[in-house]
Structures are given as C-alpha cells and as structure tokens.
Amino acid sequence: MGNGQMNDIGRLAALVVLTDEETARGIAPHLSEYEVVTGRVGSMELKKVIASVETAAKRGSLIDGDVYRETHALYHAIIEAAEGVTRGKLSVGEIMRTVGLSFSVVRGRPYEDEREGEWLAVCFYGTIGAPIKGKEHETLGLGINHI
Amino acid sequence: MGNGQMNDIGRLAALVVLTDEETARGIAPHLSEYEVVTGRVGSMELKKVIASVETAAKRGSLIDGDVYRETHALYHAIIEAAEGVTRGKLSVGEIMRTVGLSFSVVRGRPYEDEREGEWLAVCFYGTIGAPIKGKEHETLGLGINHI
Amino acid sequence: MGNGQMNDIGRLAALVVLTDEETARGIAPHLSEYEVVTGRVGSMELKKVIASVETAAKRGSLIDGDVYRETHALYHAIIEAAEGVTRGKLSVGEIMRTVGLSFSVVRGRPYEDEREGEWLAVCFYGTIGAPIKGKEHETLGLGINHI
Amino acid sequence: MGNGQMNDIGRLAALVVLTDEETARGIAPHLSEYEVVTGRVGSMELKKVIASVETAAKRGSLIDGDVYRETHALYHAIIEAAEGVTRGKLSVGEIMRTVGLSFSVVRGRPYEDEREGEWLAVCFYGTIGAPIKGKEHETLGLGINHI
Amino acid sequence: MGNGQMNDIGRLAALVVLTDEETARGIAPHLSEYEVVTGRVGSMELKKVIASVETAAKRGSLIDGDVYRETHALYHAIIEAAEGVTRGKLSVGEIMRTVGLSFSVVRGRPYEDEREGEWLAVCFYGTIGAPIKGKEHETLGLGINHI
Amino acid sequence: MGNGQMNDIGRLAALVVLTDEETARGIAPHLSEYEVVTGRVGSMELKKVIASVETAAKRGSLIDGDVYRETHALYHAIIEAAEGVTRGKLSVGEIMRTVGLSFSVVRGRPYEDEREGEWLAVCFYGTIGAPIKGKEHETLGLGINHI
Numbered sequence: 001m002g003n004g005q006m007n008d009i010g011r012l013a014a015l016v017v018l019t020d021e022e023t024a025r026g027i028a029p030h031l032s033e034y035e036v037v038t039g040r041v042g043s044m045e046l047k048k049v050i051a052s053v054e055t056a057a058k059r060g061s062l063i064d065g066d067v068y069r070e071t072h073a074l075y076h077a078i079i080e081a082a083e084g085v086t087r088g089k090l091s092v093g094e095i096m097r098t099v100g101l102s103f104s105v106v107r108g109r110p111y112e113d114e115r116e117g118e119w120l121a122v123c124f125y126g127t128i129g130a131p132i133k134g135k136e137h138e139t140l141g142l143g144i145n146h147i
Numbered sequence: 148m149g150n151g152q153m154n155d156i157g158r159l160a161a162l163v164v165l166t167d168e169e170t171a172r173g174i175a176p177h178l179s180e181y182e183v184v185t186g187r188v189g190s191m192e193l194k195k196v197i198a199s200v201e202t203a204a205k206r207g208s209l210i211d212g213d214v215y216r217e218t219h220a221l222y223h224a225i226i227e228a229a230e231g232v233t234r235g236k237l238s239v240g241e242i243m244r245t246v247g248l249s250f251s252v253v254r255g256r257p258y259e260d261e262r263e264g265e266w267l268a269v270c271f272y273g274t275i276g277a278p279i280k281g282k283e284h285e286t287l288g289l290g291i292n293h294i
Numbered sequence: 295m296g297n298g299q300m301n302d303i304g305r306l307a308a309l310v311v312l313t314d315e316e317t318a319r320g321i322a323p324h325l326s327e328y329e330v331v332t333g334r335v336g337s338m339e340l341k342k343v344i345a346s347v348e349t350a351a352k353r354g355s356l357i358d359g360d361v362y363r364e365t366h367a368l369y370h371a372i373i374e375a376a377e378g379v380t381r382g383k384l385s386v387g388e389i390m391r392t393v394g395l396s397f398s399v400v401r402g403r404p405y406e407d408e409r410e411g412e413w414l415a416v417c418f419y420g421t422i423g424a425p426i427k428g429k430e431h432e433t434l435g436l437g438i439n440h441i
Numbered sequence: 442m443g444n445g446q447m448n449d450i451g452r453l454a455a456l457v458v459l460t461d462e463e464t465a466r467g468i469a470p471h472l473s474e475y476e477v478v479t480g481r482v483g484s485m486e487l488k489k490v491i492a493s494v495e496t497a498a499k500r501g502s503l504i505d506g507d508v509y510r511e512t513h514a515l516y517h518a519i520i521e522a523a524e525g526v527t528r529g530k531l532s533v534g535e536i537m538r539t540v541g542l543s544f545s546v547v548r549g550r551p552y553e554d555e556r557e558g559e560w561l562a563v564c565f566y567g568t569i570g571a572p573i574k575g576k577e578h579e580t581l582g583l584g585i586n587h588i
Numbered sequence: 589m590g591n592g593q594m595n596d597i598g599r600l601a602a603l604v605v606l607t608d609e610e611t612a613r614g615i616a617p618h619l620s621e622y623e624v625v626t627g628r629v630g631s632m633e634l635k636k637v638i639a640s641v642e643t644a645a646k647r648g649s650l651i652d653g654d655v656y657r658e659t660h661a662l663y664h665a666i667i668e669a670a671e672g673v674t675r676g677k678l679s680v681g682e683i684m685r686t687v688g689l690s691f692s693v694v695r696g697r698p699y700e701d702e703r704e705g706e707w708l709a710v711c712f713y714g715t716i717g718a719p720i721k722g723k724e725h726e727t728l729g730l731g732i733n734h735i
Numbered sequence: 736m737g738n739g740q741m742n743d744i745g746r747l748a749a750l751v752v753l754t755d756e757e758t759a760r761g762i763a764p765h766l767s768e769y770e771v772v773t774g775r776v777g778s779m780e781l782k783k784v785i786a787s788v789e790t791a792a793k794r795g796s797l798i799d800g801d802v803y804r805e806t807h808a809l810y811h812a813i814i815e816a817a818e819g820v821t822r823g824k825l826s827v828g829e830i831m832r833t834v835g836l837s838f839s840v841v842r843g844r845p846y847e848d849e850r851e852g853e854w855l856a857v858c859f860y861g862t863i864g865a866p867i868k869g870k871e872h873e874t875l876g877l878g879i880n881h882i
Contacts, residue, residue: 236531
C-alpha cells in the first residue's frame with residue numbers, strides 16, 4: 001500500500017481535501033470508480049462538524065440515510081477522522097478551540113476480493129486553533145470503515 | 148488556509164507521504180524553502196515508530212539533537228501525528244495491531260510575521276491492522292508544533 | 295467469581311437492568327441482602343444521566359446525600375459505568391449521540407471479610423445512537439466502588 | 442428497547458456471560474436464531490484477551506477469518522467491549538491490573554428491516570484488579586458492530 | 589532535579605499556588621529571575637478556565653498576545669495542567685463537576701544551555717467536585733512547554 | 736480551601752514532594768495529625784511506579800495490605816496522580832518516555848464531619864522526558880480518594 005495501486009481509498013480522500021478532486025483524480029487515475037462527496041464546515045461544536053458530513057453524504061446519495069447500518073458505518077468513520085483533527089481530546093469549543101475544515105467522503109471497493117464489499121473513507125483538512133483569525137495551525141484526520 | 152498559499156507546512160508534509168517529494172513540490176512550488184526528511188517504519192511498538200522519526204530528523208539535520216527544546220518540539224509533533232494514526236487509543240501492539248508507515252518531517256517558517264519563527268510538521272501515512280498481510284486498512288496522522 | 299456465589303454485586307446490578315428486579319433476584323437468590331434502586335433516563339447530556347442516578351440513589355436512601363464520602367463513591371461508580379456506555383469517549387451530545395438508559399444502583403457487602411465493608415455497583419443498559427428513533431444500538435456499562 | 446422484544450442482540454450476549462447459555466435463552470426465547478460462541482480468558486495482556494475472542498469466533502465459524510471485513514467488524518466490537526472492562530484506560534498489565542473474563546460473541550439480525558443485515562455483539566464479564574487472588578472486583582463490557 | 593537548584597520552573601509554579609508568591613520565593617530564592625503571574629477562576633466550563641489563564645498571562649505581559657507562537661505554547665501548557673486537574677477526562681460541567689482554582693504562570697530559562705531558550709510553566713491548585721459547597725476535594729495540575 | 740486551614744491533605748502531599756517533610760510540616764503545622772510515607776522511583780514502566788507506591792504504603796503501615804478496600808482506594812489515587820504526571824496518555828515507555836519521581840502518600844481525616852472518615856492523597860513530582868539525561872522537564876500529579 002502506501003504508494004501502491006490498490007486499497008488506497010484513504011489516499012484519494014486525503015488528496016481531494018489537500019488539493020481538489022480534479023488534481024486528486026489526476027494523481028490517482030486508477031481510482032476513478034470511487035464515488036466522492038466534498039464539503040466545508042467551520043465550528044466550535046464537534047456535533048455540527050459531524051452533522052455537516054452526514055448531511056453532505058446523504059444529499060450526495062453516498063449513503064442511504066434510511067439504513068442505520070450505513071449511518072453507523074459513516075458515524076464511526078467521521079469520529080475516527082475527528083480523532084486525527086483533535087489529536088487526543090475529542091473536543092473543540094469545550095477546550096476553547098475552533099476548527100475550519102474541508103472534508104471528503106469516498107465510497108468504494110478497495111479490496112480485490114469481492115467478499116470485502118464496500119468501504120468508506122472520511123478525511124478532514126483545515127485549521128484548528130484559538131477563536132481568533134491567524135491564531136491557528138493546520139490539522140488533518142482520516143477515518144476508514146466497512147459499510 | 149486549506150488551499151491557500153501560506154501556512155501550509157502540514158499540507159506539504161501530507162502530500163510528501165501520500166505521493167512523493169517531487170510530486171508534492173510540484174503541486175506546491177511556493178513551498179520550496181521548507182526542509183523535508185522522509186522515512187519508513189513498520190512495528191507493533193509505538194516507541195519504535197517514535198524513535199525512527201527522531202533518528203531520521205537528527206540524521207537529516209532537521210533538528211539539533213543536542214538541544215532539548217528541539218527534541219521536545221519534535222516529540223510532541225510526533226505524538227500528535229500518532230494520535231491520528233491510532234485514532235483515540237495511543238497503542239499499537241498492546242491492542243493487537245501493527246502499523247506499516249511512511250513518514251515525513253518538514254521544518255520551516257509558515258507565517259509571514261517573522262516573530263512566529265520556525266515550526267515543524269510530522270505526517271504518517273500507511274496501514275494499520277491485524278498482524279496478518281491484507282488484514283489492514285489505511286491510516287494518516289499529522290502533528291504541528293512551534294520549535 | 296463469574297458464576298460464583300460470592301462477590302457478585304455487579305452481576306445483580308446487571309441482571310436487574312437486563313431483566314427486572316424480580317427475575318434478577320430469582321436467578322441470584324443468595325443476593326437477597328443487597329439493596330437495589332432503579333430508574334430510567336434519556337438525554338443528550340451526560341450530566342443529566344449522572345444527576346438522575348444520584349437523585350434516585352438519594353431518594354431511595356441508598357446513599358446518604360449529606361456525606362461527601364458517599365457522594366464521591368457513587369460519582370466514581372457512575373463515571374466508570376458511563377465509560378462502558380460511551381466506550382472510550384466520555385461524551386454524548388457533544389459528538390452527536392443520544393442515550394436512553396435503564397439504570398440500577400446496588401449497595402451491600404460483597405466480600406466475606408467484614409473489614410471489606412460496603413461497596414456500590416452502578417449499571418446502565420439501553421440504547422446509544424443518532425438522535426433519530428431506530429438509528430441506535432444497545433449499550434451497557436458497570437461501575438464498582440467501595441463506599 | 443431495554444426490555445423490548447427486538448434488537449436485543451446485546452442483551453443476549455450479556456445474559457450468556459452473566460448466567461449461562463441455557464438460562465439466557467430461557468429468559469429470551471425469541472432470540473433463538475442468534476448464533477452464540479463463548480469462552481474464557483485470564484491475562485495481564487489485552488492483546489491476549491483480543492486474540493482469545495478472535496480465535497473462538499473463527500473456530501466457532503461465527504466469522505469468516507478469510508474476510509478482513511468480518512475481522513475488522515469483530516475487532517472494533519471487541520475493543521468497545523474492552524473499553525467497558527477497563528473503564529477509561531485501555532490498559533491492563535501496563536497499569537498493574539489483571540483480568541479474568543468470560544466472554545460471548547453473538548451474531549444475527551437484530552433489526553426487522555432486511556437491509557440492516559447482520560450485526561455482532563461481544564460481551565465480557567469477570568474480574569479486574571491487582572494480580573493477587575481476591576484483590577479484585579467485577580467488570581463488564583459490551584461492544585456492538587455491523588458486519 | 590526534584591530538589592535540585594536548576595530547572596525547577598515547575599516547582600516554583602507549584603509552590604506559588606500551594607502557598608503564595610512570597611513564601612514560594614523564600615523557599616526557592618535562586619529562582620528570582622523567573623516572571624510570575626497569578627489568578628483565580630471558578631467554573632463548570634473548562635473554556636472559561638483556559639480563557640482566564642490566557643487573559644492573565646497577556647495582561648501581565650508574560651506572553652505577547654500578538655504572536656501565535658506564544659499563544660500556542662501557553663495553550664498547550666494550560667491543557668497539560670488541566671489534564672492533571674481533571675485526571676483522565678478533560679471535562680468539567682459535562683460530567684457534572686465544578687472547579688475552584690488558583691493558578692500561576694511562570695516564564696523563564698530553566699536550562700543552563702542558552703540554546704534551550706525560554707519555557708513556560710502553568711500550575712492549577714484548588715478544588716474539584718459536585719456543584720455543592722463541601723462536596724469536593726483538592727486537585728492539582730502542572731503543564732510545561734518551550735516557548 | 737486553596738490556602739485554607741482545612742481539608743488540605745493534598746496540599747501537604749504536594750509540599751512534601753516539592754520540598755521535604757520538615758519544610759512541608761513547617762508551612763502547614765495544623766496538619767500534624769496526617770500520616771506521611773515518601774519514596775522515589777525511576778522507570779519506563781508505569782506498573783513499576785504503581786508497585787513502588789503500593790509497597791511503600793504497605794511497608795510504612797499507611798494502608799492495610801490484607802484489606803482489598805484499602806488497596807483499591809490507594810490504587811485509584813495512584814492512577815489519578817499518574818494522570819497528572821503523564822498528562823492525557825497513561826503511558827510512559829510505550830511512547831518512548833521515562834520518569835524519575837519522588838512520591839508521597841498521606842492518610843488522614845481532612846473533613847470536620849466525623850462521618851467523612853479517612854482519605855488518601857498521593858503526589859508525584861519529578862521529571863518526564865526522553866530516556867537521555869537532561870532531555871526532560873518537570874512533572875507533577877495529585878490523586879485523592881476516600882478509604
């Protein structure tokens with residue numbers, strides 16, 4: 001993996017938020033079958049960040065909002081990506097921080113074996129810091145789950 | 148930030164591990180003044196992962212190993228990146244997981260204001276999973292600190 | 295322990311929330327000397343869950359609310375049970391989850407040795423999930439403390 | 442839920458470890474279609490606990506060990522159950538504790554809607570404490586995941 | 589260190605909150621070159637605690653509020669001290685607790701080697717407990733960072 | 736509290752490790768009825784730190800090692816103090832750190848009301864850092880529990 005040709009659903013999710021979908025697909029043309037949804041959210045409340053990703057994924061038909069199984073898979077992928085963003089303390093405003101994030105959600109079949117089925121990748125990239133412009137630095141997080 | 152021209156020391160660190168240094172510098176030519184060190188490590192022990200990054204950064208003269216201040220700044224950036232990799236439980240082998248990671252360390256001045264001085268970014272990308280080939284998925288983590 | 299005849303104050307607490315007090319006492323007739331208080335609470339705020347258990351325990355005279363020692367013992371038993379419910383992130387609404395829980399508090403002497411004195415068990419059982427009916431799964435948590 | 446007739450895959454998993462499979466199925470006869478695997482493990486190493494559950498689930502054909510998707514689902518359910526056992530610190534021997542646990546793994550379809558598919562519940566019940574007989578108290582943990 | 593003559597910026601920070609600045613400087617006269625700012629804060633919200641320390645440090649000219657580097661160094665020192673205060677769960681009101689704290693911030697050069705530059709120590713001492721007078725016990729936390 | 740005359744069992748525990756027992760008792764003469772045990776431990780393994788405090792407390796007859804209730808109360812006070820030392824990640828060697836610590840354990844009746852009974856305070860003070868002399872900074876932690 002890493003630079004390999006397979007299984008890099010997470011790499012595509014990360015490249016999309018670090019550059020843009022066109023550049024990302026140019027770097028990784030073999031990933032053309034993955035579906036991608038993107039969005040942006042800024043907040044001091046983690047629940048708003050979570051809700052933004054869930055809403056984007058449902059509106060973009062990336063997950064079926066009627067099926068709890070899909071919501072459950074996405075929720076845990078979002079939380080795992082948020083752990084990377086918050087680095088050890090799953091809190092934002094409660095500890096006087098704010099985030100401004102781009103996000104991507106990617107759905108597809110990263111494994112050759114058919115039985116592995118579909119997986120989701122969620123990636124955040126943006127800033128975290130004091131609630132004052134410029135008093136912030138970059139942050140990144142990736143979550144992966146089977147669906 | 149995000150896709151901005153400034154302050155994206157973390158973006159360079161991430162692009163380096165997700166593609167390679169040449170591709171990363173091609174996407175972000177304005178970042179040519181940043182110094183970059185890269186490496187790879189696979190282990191069930193987090194301390195070996197930490198030690199590999201520290202050794203690479205010292206050998207590559209990215210930090211001055213004689214000054215605790217620089218070691219301290221790098222250590223906390225590594226730990227923050229490792230939080231993204233391990234997503235909420237800063238453990239690998241203790242909970243029956245193994246990691247195979249590429250890493251980058253980037254040093255430079257991401258802020259226009261001279262007083263902000265130098266900062267470090269550490270990024271990991273690779274796989275985490277059961278200690279069996281193929282029973283794994285991707286993982287990513289970024290840490291940023293002032294030096 | 296486990297299926298033993300002694301020291302299973304936690305087992306009684308769990309059986310009470312998983313079935314009901316009568317069934318639980320039928321399964322474990324040797325535990326008849328333990329005092330039991332039960333209740334229900336649904337919330338997106340962990341502090342309301344904590345307060346519900348504290349209020350029920352005081353109203354049911356299971357603990358003496360005037361003595362900090364007893365409040366302190368109960369508080370830590372509740373928090374430990376809540377760790378099981380929230381599994382690694384002691385948050386509910388902040389990360390866009392809601393809980394609907396039955397709880398029990400049991401007080402008694404689980405050890406043969408008189409010097410071991412009284413202990414408390416707190417158990418929660420119910421659902422955790424998205425704040426939408428049906429988008430949830432079961433959750434369980436047990437906390438034990440000396441009083 | 443709670444005492445409801447549906448969706449109580451976790452309740453069955455808990456009743457099995459708190460009593461035994463026969464008693465548990467007697468309390469919850471409507472759950473007869475769920476598959477159940479049980480076992481016991483005592484250790485100061487969490488990885489041995491995880492490995493014991495994985496081995497029992499594979500040997501009992503509860504999951505297909507060749508498919509990473511199933512291993513991944515089980516792994517996260519085990520970790521969530523272990524969070525309940527360790528209550529806030531996912532460590533055993535590292536912080537001078539030992540565990541003696543019975544466990545159950547249950548697989549089935551807890552939702553009426555066919556699209557929700559199969560889910561897993563993992564439950565631990567036993568003791569945690571100092572590595573000296575009798576210097577311990579009860580502990581319980583439940584994890585649930587879609588498969 | 590420990591009782592040594594050097595590097596005890598944290599010891600001074602702790603003695604100031606446990607006694608008062610005059611007593612602390614009497615115990616540690618060799619630390620006369622360190623700058624000290626003190627304050628008090630009581631709250632159920634951690635963000636108010638963080639903001640109080642930041643405001644006191646800026647008003648007392650201990651850090652330069654215009655430079656993010658200094659804000660970033662102070663923020664992480666505060667968070668580390670708050671980990672000691674909250675002991676494993678970086679939350680106060682969310683889990684039904686309140687704090688009443690004295691704090692100190694100390695800035696100086698704790699290492700002989702000039703290259704080590706300036707460091708910060710933040711110390712909290714006071715009470716944590718139920719939001720009822722007397723239903724509380726002491727708490728203490730120290731954070732250290734390079735600036 | 737804070738600088739008050741009562742309830743400062745934790746303050747005494749902290750002053751003992753930050754200065755020495757004689758100095759501490761001189762600052763707080765009203766605390767003469769508390770029993771104090773002290774010791775030192777250096778390790779990369781948290782379990783050795785825990786064991787050192789437990790052994791010192793038993794040898795010094797501060798707790799009765801035959802009674803689990805007392806071991807349980809001390810264990811949780813040690814873990815809470817260790818949370819302050821490790822600040823958010825209850826690990827030492829696993830994340831490439833080492834500690835060199837002085838510790839104190841204090842037992843007594845910090846509340847006027849007789850019913851509050853006896854409490855324990857555990858305090859650590861020393862260094863944490865890379866396993867290289869001088870590449871370290873100070874650390875402090877306090878835990879309090881009823882016994």
